[in-house]
Amino acid sequence: MKTQTICLIGLAFATTPLSAGPAAAQGGDAAYCQALTETYENYAGNSNDRHMVLEQNASVGVAINKCKAGDMSGIPVLEQALKNAKLDLPKHG
Numbered sequence: 001m002k003t004q005t006i007c008l009i010g011l012a013f014a015t016t017p018l019s020a021g022p023a024a025a026q027g028g029d030a031a032y033c034q035a036l037t038e039t040y041e042n043y044a045g046n047s048n049d050r051h052m053v054l055e056q057n058a059s060v061g062v063a064i065n066k067c068k069a070g071d072m073s074g075i076p077v078l079e080q081a082l083k084n085a086k087l088d089l090p091k092h093g
Contacts, residue, residue: 028092029075033067035090036078040064043087 040060060081063074082089 029072030067030070032090032092033072033075033078036075036082037064037067039082039087039090040078043085 041064059077063077063081066072066074067078079089
C-alpha cells in the first residue's frame, strides 16, 4: 500500500508542469504592460482632456516599445508616467 501511494505521489509530481507558474506570471505581466501602454496612449492622444498632461519623453517611448516587444522591463517607467499624470493604474493580474 505504501509503495503504491509513493508511486502515485511521484507520478503526480512528475506530470505537473513546473513552468506553469512563471509562464502564467509572464502572461499576466504582458497583459498588464499592454494595459499600461493602452492607458498611456489613450490619454496622451487626448490633448483636449482638461486634467491630462502626460510627458512625452524618450524613456516612455522606449518603455512602450519594450512592452510591445514582450520585454516587461518597461512596466515601472509606464507606471511612473501614469502616476505623475495622476491617473489610476490598470489592474495587474
